[in-house]
Amino acid sequence: MNILNKPFDTEFHTAPFSKIENKHFLPAFEKAIEKAKKEIDEIANNPEKPSFKNTIEALDFSGEQLDRISSIFFNLNSAETNDDIQKIAQEVSPLLSEFSNDITLNETLFKRVKTVYNEKDSLDLSTEQKTLLDKKYKGFSRNGANLPEGKKQQLRDIDKALSKLKLTFGENVLAETNKFEMLITNEEDLSGLPEGAKEAAQQLAESKDKEGWLITLDYPSYIPFMTYADNRELRKKLAIASGAKAFHNDALDNQDNVLQIVKLRYQRAKLLGYKTHAHFVLEERMAKTPEKVNSFLNELLEKAKPAALNEFNELEAFAKGLDNIDQLQKWDGSYYAEKLKQKRFNLDDEKLKPYFKLENVIQGVFTISEKLYGLHFEEISTIDKYHEDVLTYKVTNDKGDLVSIFYADFFPRPGKRNGAWMTSYKPQYVKNDENSRPHISIVCNFTKPTKSKPSLLTFNEVTTLFHEFGHALHGMLANTTYPSISGTSVFWDFVELPSQVLENWCYEKEALELFATHYETGEVIPMDLIEKIKASSTFHEGMQTLRQISFGLLDMSWHATASPESITSVKAHELEAFENTKLYPDVAENCMSTAFSHIFQGGYSSGYYSYKWAEVLDADAFEFFQEKGIFNIEVATKFKEHVLSQGGTEDPMILYKRFRGQEPKPDALLKRAGLIEK
Template sequence: MSADANPLLARWSTPFEAPPFADIRTEHYHQAFETALAENRAEIDTIAGNEAEPSFDNTLAALERSGRSLDQVASVFFNLAGSNTNDELQAIEREMAPILSRHHTAIYLNDALFRRVDAVFARRAELGLSPEQARVLDRYHTAFRRAGAGRPEAVKQRLAAISERLASLGTQFGQNVLKDEKAWSMRLDGEADLAGLPDFLRSASAGAAGDRGESGHVVTLSRSLIEPFLQFSARRDLRETAFKAWLARGEGGGETDNRALIAEMVALRAERARLLGYQTFAHYRLDDSMARTPEAALDLLRSVWQPARAQAERERAGLEALAAGEGDNIALQAWDWRYYAEKKRRQEFDLDEAELKPYLQLDKIIEAAFDTARRLFGITFTERKDVPVYHPDVRAFEAKDAGGASIGLFYGDYFARPSKRSGAWMSAFRSQERLNGAISPIIVNVMNFARGAEGEPTLLSFDDARTLFHEFGHGLHGLLSDVTYPLLSGTGVARDFVEFPSQLYEHWLEQPEVLQRYAVHYKTGEPMPKALLDRLLASRTFNQGFATVEYVSSALVDLEMHLLDKAEGFDAGAFETKVLGEIDMPRAMVMRHRPPHFQHVFSGEGYSSAYYSYLWSEVLDADGFDAFVETGDIFDGETARKLKQFVYAAGNRQDAAQAYRDFRGHDPKPEALLKKRGLAA
């Protein structure tokens, strides 16, 4: 096949120049990657070998203009590898992970290229750079330095080998978790096995059976199915079976066991940090973050741990008392917590998840997310049926600004399926920039909601609805981006800042004026009764001890394992037990993500040493939403204008701490976090 005939390498003529998914076949990827890699290598050689004096335009801007074909190929491939994969794509992913790592490492360890970047950096004060150009220069110089540029050749070769090996291990880790999730299901035979399950969950489990080509009902390891099963099933034995399977992902002892991979990854990360002059990998990773040091992140986690742990112990005692009152004289176990917590919530707030769900239709919550964006930022969304999609479930929407001009394309991929990894995330098929013309973004939100029965709407839990708002907050960060240089676009910010726009956006879901309009019964169309809405909002901090302990314990284990200066022979299970013992993990609780399936940390390096970021950003979002509350209008125009200017549209134009100060007028106030979670004294 000629390169010209390969759709991955072509200029796309589809609406919005979206990927022509129907034209792309598996066999296109190898040639596309080979061609794009060769093209990018030639571009880098030209930049590095330029005999002209290094300047911003012939070095930094040239780097920013390079690699466009590779970005196009990789964005399509890796988005589909996560959301609509198969054995062939996974094989290509395993093959390409080390090749791409080798390619990118070679760029940042190219001495001739670094000398040019360094020369421009040394003269930066006299070059008359714009603030955005100065930021691009700083970020490139930092990236080269952190990659090992300028170090002895033997060190660079070892750093390259480590990066290549880590890329392969991270790919294998994620694929192993997906295989375990796909392989396990539990059949529910007859009414006895369905005891306690509300209608929406029976429908979802029937749908999951249908997706697997089976009849009846099954429980799978999709979070949107297993969590409500643990919440409602009256069968303690089945809850235990399902929970233990959920807990054991990546730890089954066979070819999908991730423990040896973790040991090697932790050791390699520690070695890389030492080679770069850092005490530990956590010190290396956090040096280029808002926190700056592991100690700062640990201080935040520990400040929350004690009040959260105390609250969780009170919650556990209350659940055991409730169980005893029902004649269940048990020592509460992890597979019991959600079941009795649901009963407790019903008791304390007269609130039943099964009563709430009929008011939380997926389509209406999507509308609510869109309308919130309209009221805050003036943008609107219109569904487009003429845009190519990669799966029949996917929906495409055009985003327009207040003046009616198109600003980008948004894909929503909402339903769980075996070809999709678990969780929820935002990604981009194309990021916004102006250096190569007016490039508009193509953003995707991927969820794993349990689909409603045939002919019935999909109903969400309140946590599901919050997840949708969260990911749409990330989506807006990509869609509203307004920068010149690709490096600074959208969500390309510090890891402990990137969750701020998404977590902030969650707040609007909880506002009565949003819920009253969009939380309407799927059969009657009636809005959620005020009494039910009041009970829902009153219960916002219910079970927050559990939720906080579940999260913070995961973040602490992540940080502590990456604070090891040497990690040869690392045993993830023993280390987990040790750390949880040291922090006195409450009985009947487990980490939200145990190491063998901790994809944030080991399926790539996105949140390695940085899972604390959600809590760090929550300090920002709790204080940040108060900016609206203080005006008396949660859609205050001036506050929204500053939020858009300094956060959602700004990308990585400036330091994250300064961006927050420019929006808020002051540094964040940590007290807002404990208040939000109901943990303040």
């Protein structure tokens, strides 16, 4: 029997990665879909009167095997993919899309759900059960259950096409990232680059049997070069290559994919009775409407733009004075910003990196989690993993009970997409009186150890690790009954609160002293460096805010427009969307949308604004911690009980107010960003 189609006979029932072969996936999916269909048929054709237990609850626990196989497969497709897996993904995605539609367009099943939904006021349901009932009903109605038969088929066709387009989009971006290599053979061209980055580039060249130093579009290679390399022409070459991903009018071009995805999403929304895709998406978000999102972004823009323009003009004058640069270009920004930052704060990442050895930062985030939430992390080697770089941990509470299994995957490799993310291999839920604990993973792309140095993180990488770990805590501490509303299964503009709030500890002396020690001497990070980190935390905050707003506005311009069919040029549309947030001259060869994986491959369509939205929440929440003490157990317990453990059991604003005692105020964010007076 296929190993994926039977219960995993492993410690903690973790995925048996080393025994799974690519050839197992397709037949396993087919069999699991067949099994899940039978489960659905049993629920739909149950002769008993529809009830919460035999319909809604049964539905939420159905397809468990299929969900497990899907999570393993699609996580591998992001973190350890290859040609075979990508080919299987193209075959499997339409099958899953079709199966999903088989459920939501099943009239008999929907009748049962509707019966329970219409009787909800007379049923004695808990808050979580009411939320689940509402979610299940909307899952049907928002996915075409009320449509006439002909339109249901139209919806199926759209969903099938979208699932394939999104996969192709992501594959093209990954292929473009892997394809570009800049081999440097003259050491003078590396002037300015830190020794660690040079050594990593040399090791990368060696690993590919090349002489010299290899620079790629992977972040640990790309970012240091753009920040420190003195050779402006090579920075330009690298920046243009990065900005031109999937924008070459060739086989890996994503322009048509973008237009197709946008049009199909719009058609889908119209079919379901919504004005645009954004109206459809935002109905299930804290923001509720595109108007409110645009108003939120434009209000922030009004506050941030004057600061951003001042910062940009200052940076331009600085570059002019230093190197007689008349016009600051995109490939100059990070380079001169780093030089200005060093001049102003006498602080640069190379001074900080020795204090942020990866292993110490990991231990630091574990210690902070122990102090706040009573969690204990034990590295164990008996858990199977999908790559030798992956670290595996058993997470327990103060009583020794299992809380979660935790996977951490930190270094770039060819089969792994860029960026950082948290995901899950198994959700938390309660079934047959047993609290089944989650299997959580974080995936990052940090600088690898070299022959002479361990993995030393930039401060930005430190905050990234804390960010993803904040998501992981949301998954680990989940304590709900039903899998579909457990952990990070919350409104999309609430999901970034746990991740972004944890970043705040990276700037606090009390927290830094727990883990920021010099990798050679063991010396704790000096107080003056901590003060400089704090002081520099608002450096170029206006420009950073403007950048995030520009991405949010671009997302809304694609998804809140009432006539996407009329868009013929991806580049022209993008330029128009960026008009009010533009600082640098446009680069003709570049286009952001063709590699904007968050909104065209991931789940952020009509949701990119949520990063800034959640910043309002996280600044307000952290202000509460600061008032009482950043390790205050009372505040931490409130956050754990009312936010981290609750998943999507209630409206997020209700959960937040229960923790904070009031609605969030944007003032805390604006003060922290230095955009208004403290």
